[in-house]
Amino acid sequence: MIRYLIRRILWAIVLFVVVTLVTYVIFFLVPNDLAAKVAGQGSSQEARARAIHHLGLDRPVYVQYGKFMWALIKPVPVRIGSVPVFVRPNGNLGYSYIRATPVNDLIKSAAPVTGSLVFGGVIVWLLMALPIGILSALRPRSLLDRTSMTFVLIGISAHPIWIGLIFAYVFGFRLGWFPISNYCNFFNHAGGCGGPAQWAYHLILPWITYAILFAALYARMIRANVMEAMTEDYVRTARAKGAPEQRVLRSHVLRNALLPVVTMLGMDIGVGLGGAVFTETIYNLPGLGKLLLRAIGETDLPIVMGVVVFATFAIIVFNLIIDLLYAWIDPRIRLS
Amino acid sequence: MALLEVNDLKTYFSTDDGIVKAVDGVSFSVEKGKTLGIVGESGSGKSVTCLTIMGLNDRKNTITSGEALFNGENLLTAGSRRLREIRGNDIAMIFQDPMTSLNPVHSIGTQLVEAVQLHRDVSKRVARARAVELLKAVGIPRADRRADDYPHQFSGGMRQRVMIAMALVNDPDLLIADEPTTALDVTTQAQIMSLIKRLQDEFGSAIIVITHDLGVVAEAADDVLVMYAAEVAEQAPVVKLFNRPFHPYTWGLLGSLPRLDTDLERLVQIPGQPPSLLRPPSGCRFHPRCPYVMDKCKQVDPPLEPISDDPDHFQACHLDEATQDREAAKLLEATMAQAG
Numbered sequence: 001m002i003r004y005l006i007r008r009i010l011w012a013i014v015l016f017v018v019v020t021l022v023t024y025v026i027f028f029l030v031p032n033d034l035a036a037k038v039a040g041q042g043s044s045q046e047a048r049a050r051a052i053h054h055l056g057l058d059r060p061v062y063v064q065y066g067k068f069m070w071a072l073i074k075p076v077p078v079r080i081g082s083v084p085v086f087v088r089p090n091g092n093l094g095y096s097y098i099r100a101t102p103v104n105d106l107i108k109s110a111a112p113v114t115g116s117l118v119f120g121g122v123i124v125w126l127l128m129a130l131p132i133g134i135l136s137a138l139r140p141r142s143l144l145d146r147t148s149m150t151f152v153l154i155g156i157s158a159h160p161i162w163i164g165l166i167f168a169y170v171f172g173f174r175l176g177w178f179p180i181s182n183y184c185n186f187f188n189h190a191g192g193c194g195g196p197a198q199w200a201y202h203l204i205l206p207w208i209t210y211a212i213l214f215a216a217l218y219a220r221m222i223r224a225n226v227m228e229a230m231t232e233d234y235v236r237t238a239r240a241k242g243a244p245e246q247r248v249l250r251s252h253v254l255r256n257a258l259l260p261v262v263t264m265l266g267m268d269i270g271v272g273l274g275g276a277v278f279t280e281t282i283y284n285l286p287g288l289g290k291l292l293l294r295a296i297g298e299t300d301l302p303i304v305m306g307v308v309v310f311a312t313f314a315i316i317v318f319n320l321i322i323d324l325l326y327a328w329i330d331p332r333i334r335l336s
Numbered sequence: 337m338a339l340l341e342v343n344d345l346k347t348y349f350s351t352d353d354g355i356v357k358a359v360d361g362v363s364f365s366v367e368k369g370k371t372l373g374i375v376g377e378s379g380s381g382k383s384v385t386c387l388t389i390m391g392l393n394d395r396k397n398t399i400t401s402g403e404a405l406f407n408g409e410n411l412l413t414a415g416s417r418r419l420r421e422i423r424g425n426d427i428a429m430i431f432q433d434p435m436t437s438l439n440p441v442h443s444i445g446t447q448l449v450e451a452v453q454l455h456r457d458v459s460k461r462v463a464r465a466r467a468v469e470l471l472k473a474v475g476i477p478r479a480d481r482r483a484d485d486y487p488h489q490f491s492g493g494m495r496q497r498v499m500i501a502m503a504l505v506n507d508p509d510l511l512i513a514d515e516p517t518t519a520l521d522v523t524t525q526a527q528i529m530s531l532i533k534r535l536q537d538e539f540g541s542a543i544i545v546i547t548h549d550l551g552v553v554a555e556a557a558d559d560v561l562v563m564y565a566a567e568v569a570e571q572a573p574v575v576k577l578f579n580r581p582f583h584p585y586t587w588g589l590l591g592s593l594p595r596l597d598t599d600l601e602r603l604v605q606i607p608g609q610p611p612s613l614l615r616p617p618s619g620c621r622f623h624p625r626c627p628y629v630m631d632k633c634k635q636v637d638p639p640l641e642p643i644s645d646d647p648d649h650f651q652a653c654h655l656d657e658a659t660q661d662r663e664a665a666k667l668l669e670a671t672m673a674q675a676g
Contacts, residue, residue, distance in 0.1 A: 233436040239392055240431075241451045241502070242424035251450075255441050331486040332440060 008323065012316045016309075023308045024065050024301075032299040038097055055097060068094060068305065093306040098298050103306035106291060111310065113183050113287035114276050116199065117206055121279075122265070122272070125211035125218060132215075133222025134254070140227060148219065155216025160275060164209040164282035171205060178205045181284035210279045214268065221264065225257040232256070259330055266322030270315045337408060338365035339542050340389070340510055345402040345412075347381075347388045356613045358384040360566040361402070363640075364559075366510065371536065371543040373557030373574070375550060375589065377610050381566040382546040386512045388412070390429060391419040406510070425455040428503035432515035434495035438487040444471075444498050445483030451505050470501040473538070474531060493524035500531065504539055511536075514546045529556055550589055554578060562586050565611050565621040568640050572649040579668075582643060582651040582660050584626050587667050620654065628655055628663070 035048040038055065052058050056067065071092040077084035093103035132152070136145040172180030184198040193202070229235065230253055238252045277289030284290075288307050295303035327333045347359040359381040366372045374382045387393050389404045389411055404411040406427065411419065423429075431437045439447060448467035449460060456463070464483070471479035474497040487495060496516060503511055513532065517525035533556055536543055545556055553560050553574065560577045562570040562585065570583040581587055588606035608625040611617050617624050623633040632654050640652040653660070 233431060233433055234439040236392060237431065237437045237499075237502075238439070238450075240390060240423055240429040242420045242422070242454050243450070244420060251442075252439050256439070259441070330441060331443070332488050 004327075005324075008320055012320065015316060016312055019312045020069070020305065020309060021065065023305060024061065024068070027299075027301050027304065028061050030299075034097060034299050037298065072309070093309060094302040096295075096303055097300050099300075103302045106303060107288070107306050107310050110286060110288045110291045112186070113285050114273070114280070114289060116183075116186065116203060117210060117276050117279060117285065117287060118269075118272055120200075120203055120207045121210035121214075121276075124207045125215040128211060128215035129218035129222055132219040134226055136219070136223045137226035137230065137257075138249075145223075149223075152216040152219050155212045156220075158212075160209060160213055160278045161282060163212055164205075164279060167205050167209055168282060178202075180205060183285045183287075206279050206283045206285060209282065210275060213275070214272065218261065218264070222257065222261060225260055226253060229253045229257040259326070262322060262326055262329065266319050266326075269318045269322075270311075273311050273315065338405075339368045339407065340544075341365040341403075341405040342385075342389065343403045343405070345385060345388060345404060346400065347384050347393065348399040349393075350397045350399065351614075354614050355399075357566050357616065358613055359388060360616075362561075362563070362566075362568055363402075364561050364568070364571065366542045366544060368509070368542055369536070369540050370558045371545060371556055373553035373560045374544060374546045374563060375548060375553055375560060376563035377548060379610055379613070380563040381613075382548075382563055383514050385563075386429070386514060386544060386546060390423060390427060390512065391416070392423075392429075421455070424451055424503075424508075425506045426508055427510045427512065428506065428508040429512040429514065430496070430499045430503045430516050433519045434492055434499050435519065437499055438495055440487055443484050443486050444490070448483070448498075448502050448505055451502050455506050466505060467501070470505045471498070473504075473535065474498070474501040476501070492520055493527065496520060496524075496528055497531065500528075500535065504535060504541070507539060508541055510544070511541045512544045512546070515548070516545070517549070517552060518547070525552075532556065562589070565616055566613055567621060568650070568652065569622065570649075570651045570653075571640070572646075572651075576646065576649050580649075580661070581664050581667070582649070582657075583622075583653050584628050584655070584663075585622050587664065588625075590671075591667060620652070628659075630654060 034055075034057065035052050036043070039048045039051040043051075056064055059067075071090060071094060074090040074092075075087035076090045077087050079085065091104070093107065095102055096106065132148045136148050139145055168180040171177045179202050182193075182202060184193040184195070184202045186194075186196055186199040188194050232253075235248060235252050238248045243252075273288075276287060277293065279285070280287040280289035281293065288311065291303060292307040294300075295307070342365065343363050345359055345362045346357070349356045349358055362381070362385055364372065374385065376382050384393070388398075388400055389406075391411060391414070393400075400412055402412065406422065411422070414422070438444065442450075445464060445467055448470065449463040452458065452463035452466050453460070458466075468479050468483055471483060476482055476494065476497055482490075487498075490498060496519075500516075511532075516532065517528050520528060529552060532543065532545075535541075543556075545552060547553060557574045560570075560572060560574050561568055562577075562583065564585050569585045570577065570581070572582075577586065578590070581590055585606070588604070591604035592606065606625055611621055611624065617634075618637075619635045620626070620633040620638050623629045626633065636654070638652045638654050640650050643649045643651060644657060651660075655663075
């Protein structure tokens with residue numbers, strides 16, 4: 001188990017370096033007029049050169065990348081009292097080119113928004129997909145099955161942006177049931193609203209919009225998995241032992257059918273973060289997706305790098321958790 | 337009274353193509369502590385017969401008639417709750433493929449404990465002790481520790497031992513073994529069969545062995561039922577069946593049996609394929625493949641009747657007994673001659 005963990009972490013480091021390096025290089029391959037933006041419209045040639053030099057953009061790419069990485073991973077001693085106990089990475093993502101604010105602060109304020117959206121969205125999508133998938137599998141070709149598979153098809157075909165706009169129009173604008181923009185802090189009352197109830201109320205439409213595509217994909221996958229598991233020999237064995245149908249389903253069918261769902265969750269979290277960009281844009285949520293979109297438009301490399309680094313880190317950690325969870329629930333993985 | 341008495345059992349499956357008559361009027365009985373072998377090719381209805389008795393067919397598209405009296409109680413009309421009480425407790429079953437018949441995500445100990453606790457109101461500790469006892473009885477080394485292992489950590493033969501332990505854990509009156517050795521290699525087959533025989537003596541269960549292997553039948557069974565295309569072709573005590581086989585299909589099976597003591601160039605095979613049960617042949621279902629076919633065979637389905645001088649020996653064939661005796665003697669002589 002320890003060796004497995006170490007191997008996983010080494011791979012994560014390789015992955016991390018590759019992702020950040022690629023982002024860096026792509027950024028410098030794309031032509032931009034960053035100097036004009038930083039120094040201001042109509043600024044002199046000299047002022048622009050000074051600005052470029054100040055940002056270190058006149059150095060070779062590998063030097064810039066090296067400096068960026070060093071600021072990020074430089075070991076910093078953590079002291080208790082005045083005694084250094086252990087070291088942690090510095091974790092400095094630098095400063096925005098355009099706004100000169102620390103990227104860490106921007107990420108820190110945007111990440112909870114995206115986190116809320118994705119976390120709640122995953123729960124909503126599982127709450128939709130599990131019952132639909134399981135019930136459809138238990139009554140294949142029934143009216144219920146056909147109806148839900150039709151909705152699944154719609155969910156897969158319709159683009160999240162279109163769904164989001166329809167939802168915002170119908171439930172937000174027309175019916176006025178839910179707010180269609182802005183974010184409320186879960187903890188403190190900043191900017192007029194806050195607290196868990198307002199937080200959830202403002203996120204209901206984004207959650208559902210975000211969840212529909214995945215819910216449809218997962219309902220279909222769960223249905224197929226459960227139907228396959230129902231025909232397994234060990235399910236017949238369980239029935240031959242005299243197990244009641246409910247127990248057969250819970251302990252023998254679902255335990256096996258839902259294993260791949262856990263794997264898929266781990267794999268889809270990256271795609272899921274990408275999907276958050278759409279939802280945040282529609283509902284005007286100040287999350288990482290919005291931050292990233294704006295930074296790309298302004299060619300603000302440190303913010304782009306910050307979001308990429310944070311997202312990569314989140315995906316790696318989440319995948320690691322899923323893998324460990326998987327090893328825990330599937331004995332065949334555990335020992336091989 | 338016989339432990340299990342099956343009368344005119346019919347199991348039909350309705351499919352998109354029509355009605356498949358998977359079992360068509362099968363009768364037999366099993367006495368306490370005895371072993372019945374059911375032999376036949378794939379698709380002859382052996383397994384479906386037993387799944388029907390256990391009530392394990394998909395209810396939705398299955399039509400069943402006849403009766404299966406277990407200790408006098410008709411299993412075919414029993415409610416699902418009553419059937420669950422019987423399954424795994426009074427009648428247990430082991431299946432063909434031990435690689436897929438155990439749940440991969442539960443330890444074998446857990447699966448045996450589940451089998452115990454489904455029928456006995458005992459604590460987990462007691463159930464586990466019983467499980468380990470059975471694992472020891474089927475020859476799992478270090479059973480106490482191995483109970484915590486998962487199916488993928490066992491070989492095929494060991495898994496079949498686990499299946500047998502799980503089947504016997506509640507001391508059933510009847511054990512149905514559906515091709516218990518088919519998926520195993522030859523040496524393991526012999527071990528498993530002798531294990532089943534030994535446990536039968538120990539536990540006193542009656543056994544139904546479903547197989548296409550006449551060797552298994554010769555070794556293990558007291559009585560034999562030869563099935564062909566959803567019907568019984570011949571039924572007799574094992575010694576009589578091997579010494580005086582009556583049905584041409586049985587001859588075919590015996591002729592295709594590989595033997596170590598003869599030096600045959602190649603095995604005799606029964607020509608053709610088993611018929612479709614969707615549209616079985618008219619008359620005797622074996623007639624398209626039978627070398628002794630007569631006009632009558634194509635029109636009239638021969639009834640299963642006892643032979644004239646032995647009320648225990650049943651056969652369904654239009655041939656006259658004199659011819660049958662002569663042909664059987666020839667067949668046996670031929671194999672003997674080859675045996676030298």
